Amino acid sequence: MKCKIGIIGLGNVGLGLVRILHNKRKALKGKYGFDFEITAISDPVKGSVYDESGLDLATVLDIIEKEGNLENYPSGIRNLNSMRTIRETNTNLIVEATPTNTRTGEPGLTHIKTALSNKKNVVTTNKGPIALHYQELKKLADENEVYLRFEGTVLSGTPALNLVLESLAGCDVSRIQGIVNGTTNFILTKMEEGKSYEDALAEAQKLGYAETDPTADVEGWDAAVKTVIMADVVMGENINIQDVERIGITGITLDDVKKAKENNHRIKLIAEVEKKDDTVKAKVLPREVPLTHPLANVMGAINALTFTTDHLGDVTIIGPGAGRIETGQALLADILALNRMLHKY
């Protein structure tokens, strides 16, 4: 069965995936037996196009680069909105890559529910719906005998959820600790180099790591959302963002950073989920980590997670936590996992 992909949301991540799939079509077929077409793309701003026989990806990329929208794509059915694209097109896999909303989960939540209810597999990088409604979505996927995968919601393409759920299958995980927000880790790294918090933040903004309003990053909200996802998905718990004890890095001074260093420690914004006596506690806090710990040496915008397990003790993964191609890779890994499952390849 050929994979017929519908992409909902053609921002950086969706476009990153299209670029990878276009560049690697031959290699993916040869190495993984992965045979696909992108048959539909729908984006509220860039427009929508559906061609049952598959879109020409070179044309899509070219036209988006030159014109910024799909208006002049030369063939296919036009202007199906996202819901009609999910429901009415001949797709068996929906890639949900619309902007995340961590309060309502919309529009991603409705997109994902609709796709699953229509017996279409879903791959997404959208944190909101997973953080808010993982249990419900998982149930919906199971009932409809389709898959829901979302590696990219934590650490972008660096294996985090697939690592713990699949490669570490069989282990009991009692604790997850990590650096899951690149912006704050970049700021703390720059402060260790001697910059003030304000100067480090300004540099992060200049490089595109931090938004003009940096609250979501520096107050720990982004890390807290990822912590909720890990608690729900890995620990089987059902917690909300309000359940996460959360302190950001705005109170950290150059002096704090210097003093920690003198004691052979580094201040890191550590996300933590811990299971003890069947209770799960989730926190995001700045902490002094000893330099001998793998997380202490994760610098700049890089992310990392340490899983404490019964069979292996600590296992740590370190890699990028954001980026267009990096997050596109998360979608690709999930799509190839689906391909393995569906084709027993």
Added chain:
Amino acid sequence: MKCKIGIIGLGNVGLGLVRILHNKRKALKGKYGFDFEITAISDPVKGSVYDESGLDLATVLDIIEKEGNLENYPSGIRNLNSMRTIRETNTNLIVEATPTNTRTGEPGLTHIKTALSNKKNVVTTNKGPIALHYQELKKLADENEVYLRFEGTVLSGTPALNLVLESLAGCDVSRIQGIVNGTTNFILTKMEEGKSYEDALAEAQKLGYAETDPTADVEGWDAAVKTVIMADVVMGENINIQDVERIGITGITLDDVKKAKENNHRIKLIAEVEKKDDTVKAKVLPREVPLTHPLANVMGAINALTFTTDHLGDVTIIGPGAGRIETGQALLADILALNRMLHKY
């Protein structure tokens, strides 16, 4: 379909797996839908027993602990040798866990070939057969439409091969660098603490990390075998252990270690496979690694691998590289992966 497991080789690793499967039977069924029986065990020293309806694992563990062999297991068919166990029992998964031989691959090689030819899935931690004949075994598995998995041949249960082949699927890997031998890393760590090479080796031997004849570890042979597996499996190359440029750690002095440290470096025995212009080069060499590199901070008997990829840059995994339960976990993760594939769970 119930998983009916035959275990060939009941040493530390095979026994580790039996213990895990016994302790976690209920949890594995609940969490992964994994339904199994171990129906056959065959070991040249500890004896052999086969019961189509499944062995009682509590009895197996108890009897092995008390008597060291399966002689008095109270029921079942006795004394089938390994080949008859593979061929003639009602098993659909063979766990090959006999001692490794990196020159001939035997007896594991014949066990694996026989199992695959008889259309039985194989899970193994046996380095020899994989390092010597991966391509041939992979072909045999494909022809017989069964799976061959061997996560435990590199980094024991710490995800290494499954990480790169599955969680990082879709990435091109241009280089793998790592610490894949715990004994030498332990010795180098102790030398940094001020011990001479000889004292550090003696301590490693006392703790059971190093053999009485430590050649395989300290001359880099063990690391070279794992390097061959990574080159063959990840890079799609077909190299031999003779193709690996190899220098061990016996020439490293306390003075070398001290000087490296003064320059903010650490000496590590680094295994490396690099693909450049379609040529694969494999090396195992002591190297000065800058303290800012994730591999520099991997201390003691811990192992690590850094994969350099096109989509993600560097991704590093750090975890244990040996141990009974740790290697049993590698078998378990592979078995659960098979279960996912065969049951579309």
